Amino acid sequence: MSALPMSGAPANVNLVGLSKADYRGNPTTLCQGCGHNSISNQIIAAMYELNVLPENVVKFSGIGCSSKSPTYFMNRSFGFNSLHGRMPSIATGAMFGDRTLKAIGVSGDGDTASIGMGQFKHVMRRNVNFVYIIENNGVYGLTKGQFSATAELGLALKKQGVNPYMPVDICMEAVISNATFVARSFAGDPKQVKELLKAAFAHKGIAVLDIISPCVTFNNEANAHHSYAWGKDHEEPLHDISYIAPRNEIMLEREMSAGEIREVAMHDGSMIVLKNLEKGYDPTNRFEAIRALEEAQRYNWLTTGLIYINEDKPTLDETYNLVDTPLNRLAEADLRPAPEMIEKVNALMF
């Protein structure tokens, strides 16, 4: 449940007059119990609660089970199911069309950490204004259970034997590549997923959400690092996270004393509130972020929460000093130089 009630809105309609059903997609065709379905539901809930118009959201994906999921939420949003590993480039180009829109991309560990690693790293560098979700289960589902690049060393799978390679740590790759928002969560912790989704959506720039999302069919043995059981036993939240929309006042709980709470101000006036800070974690410190990820690797923790955030970097479209009107609404008068310019150009051609 959201910590804060929506003020003044009827029970089943949000501030933009839409019901939760207006955020739904087609029925899922993924396996029952798949972590991805839980994430789709949290996206629906988060967008509903954030009062986002579906027409202002564009969905992107690559190829794989995870990449199918954009059809399972927000039918009223445009979407592009692109090529394997190529979601970042499609989103980068498309978001120049109308930069008042916000993109939600859904990828998987195969789509991002193997074939798409190059584009993943470069979309971080460019700080495209884009929520980049990786539904991370350690296996290839659609091709029936091969190891992915995030599978842990020594993972044993039915037909594959034992994984001989070190895993890719998606959050570490993101931090190293100068991503401006990096978080990890667990599909078995839907409340945290939803709050992180809201924070990611409010973030200005690229927001990477690495969500451990168990594959119930191919990789859910209790000792596997991407299973529900392992996640439940090993999750180490850095903090309790709440997202506070701009119009809502922060109501601190009485028993909370100074030093126990950390607030991160977002550029749009909203706020991320982090509580239960016995670890004293500061997500604005990149050095600490790397240390937290290094520790998680060393001690086999599933460290979750907001790992890193930097609200101050310009987004890709900001660096281009674009006109206020969305580029895809510009007419010929704005796009074709005036007739007299042809003379000027010809004069330059010696």
Next chain:
Amino acid sequence: MNKVINDFSIIVGTKNGSGSSTANNTILRAIFKMGIPVSGKNLFPSNIQGLPTWYTIRVSKDGYLGRREINEIVIAINPDSFARDLASVAPGGAFYYADDIKQPITRTDIAIYPMPVKDIIKKDQSIPNDFRDLVGNMVYVGVLAQMIGIDVDKIYAALNFHFKGKQKPIDMNFKAVKAGAEWAMTNLEKKDPFHLEHMDKTEGLIMADGNTAAAIGSIFGGAQFVAWYPITPATSLAEAMNDYFPMLRKREDGKNTYAVVQAEDELAAIGMTVGAGWSGLRALTSTSGPGLSLMTEFVGLAYYAEVPLVVWDIQRIGPSTGLPTRTSQADLTFTSTIGHGDSDSVILLPGDINECFDFGWQSFDIAERLQTPVFVLSDLDMGMNQWMSKPFAYPPTPMDRGKTLTEKDLEELKGNWGRYLDKDDDGIPQRTLPGNKHPMSAYFTRGTGHDEYAKYTEDADTFQRNMLRLKKKFVTAKQYMPKPVVYNHSGAKTAIIAYGSTESAIIEARDQLANDHGIQTDFLRVRALPFSPEVDEFVGKYDQVFVVEMNRDGQLFKLLSLEYPEHVSKLKSVAFGDGMPASAKWIREGILDKFNEVKGVK
């Protein structure tokens, strides 16, 4: 000695990276300003500094701009290519060389002119040491100017243009030109027949390279998004867009209506372009064969998802190392079936600088009208070399943005539309753009597995229905293609079909065939695929049709054979690909070869 006026070739052999291109372009531009038809071709290695490079300038009173295989005047500045350069002078020609090169000269059939380039430069104390080698190139410009009669005022105009009016470099270089000319006047005796005289054949013409023309044409076409990755010979197209966007799309509010993104590779460049085209922007990428190979998967998706975008392929030889700086027309069959599965491609084939400009803006109209990728196949010779051309002409027709539905359109339709529905029975569906606020505007884009309303399906009938509609779209496409250019010659029974940059060499070869061999030819230059009906009619009219192109396998020949099986027996392939621009000689000889086979007469 009979004077040879305005009809010879000059070749300059230098080291790559020695700054000779300023000198060579200065000669080219000065001759152009004298009113004499002239063309320049840079033959350069894949190298930054040190390897031999040659620049050819052809002067032709008759207006032939194609490559010649003979050089009457050779200027040797590079010791490494000295022997080869000396050997390459046509008998009766002239050989100029930097006299610090101490190598044997045994030829007696040519005029030999040593030039004390270094000594002349040393005398001018005002030239900073760092600039001595660069400015030294201007000495041979001056010597040549004196010896063949390049107008020194025109050289000044060329330098003024090159240095954008900056007085200091203009003066420094012009001083070296004059020093070279004065030295030659005092010390050299003219022993060869080659002279320049003013003409009026370049009046009103411009001089540009195809990549610059393409970039400017694209901007006049309302280009909004460019994603690219560096690759010779396409790099200068994207760089020219960066150069000309600020001037041509300047706004009072200082904001931009365009974006140019240098991508991390061609996979990302095309991905961004597809994304931008999908979102409603006029989007292009420029590349060459190796890059186009990498783009294949994405353009295949764009074909099926029906996304408009433009890909410029400046053809070269590849892949990997090899001859990446040599020209070619060998991407045609590859592009014509690019993408996996069934496919069709719209390909535009510019034949000169003017068409690079025109196809710059037309390609966007065609792409958005048809909602499909449009490929423009230029080549290194056209893209990177300077060509005389008619001035660019302002687009005579307004932009065609195709069948795009706005919020208002959707209100009128009461939201009843289908992304892949063949509403107009022409195979071209309607589309909406992200950002459209109508609740029925959105659709989900994917490859082939969709119905008329963009809903996911794997149903066999629906799939096939969509495939047949796509086919129909490419029949509709024919009416939007640029028509071929036809050069008629009354009563000819023989014809030539070609495309792209070979035109100038073909025009020359046709004159030679007519004058020296009594063979009259008509000539059709294909400008697009799918072929428009005019190509069909043309092929049907002749006894034999020679298909001339710069590749090994006769790629256009193959495509024409597939398109017109009833005419296959008439088609003869004259294909030649060695990395050099087409010359009238190989075209003429290639045609004569096969002409004999059929007719037994010349």
